[in-house]
Amino acid sequence: MRNHRKDLVVYRISDSKEKLLSAEILFKNKQFKDSVSRSYYAMFSATRALLATKKLDSSKHSGVISLFNQHFVKKEIVSKKAGRILMDAREVREEGDYGDLIIISKKEAERQLKQAKEFIKEIEKAIKNAKH
Numbered sequence: 001m002r003n004h005r006k007d008l009v010v011y012r013i014s015d016s017k018e019k020l021l022s023a024e025i026l027f028k029n030k031q032f033k034d035s036v037s038r039s040y041y042a043m044f045s046a047t048r049a050l051l052a053t054k055k056l057d058s059s060k061h062s063g064v065i066s067l068f069n070q071h072f073v074k075k076e077i078v079s080k081k082a083g084r085i086l087m088d089a090r091e092v093r094e095e096g097d098y099g100d101l102i103i104i105s106k107k108e109a110e111r112q113l114k115q116a117k118e119f120i121k122e123i124e125k126a127i128k129n130a131k132h
Contacts, residue, residue, distance in 0.1 A: 005055065015045045016045035019042035020116055022038045023112075023113055027113055033103075041093075043119045047068050047123065082119055092108065
């Protein structure tokens with residue numbers, strides 16, 4: 001990986017962890033809808049970090065997820081579970097961000113936060129194993 005790509009990967013993982021910390025803070029303060037959103041964006045940033053290892057990216061969420069599934073899930077670099085976690089998180093985030101009269105429960109926010117932590121760990125492992 002060239003320096004620019006390496007820097008981009010490091011930046012995006014750092015961004016991911018910052019968003020995860022925000023999700024934890026929001027969760028602790030009973031802001032479950034916003035916690036779910038930050039959990040998703042933490043995973044999204046981690047996904048973009050992994051994509052950067054192969055010079056891949058998209059300006060759309062659907063494009064990022066599609067590239068992730070095509071280049072990492074289908075090739076078994078990351079687990080199918082990780083692919084499902086990301087898709088599920090996106091759906092919950094969109095419901096919370098755009099839906100009317102949507103209440104995100106503490107249980108749901110806690111589940112999303114736990115899955116975000118798992119997801120990011122798996123992505124970091126895949127990045128570490130990526131060819132440099």
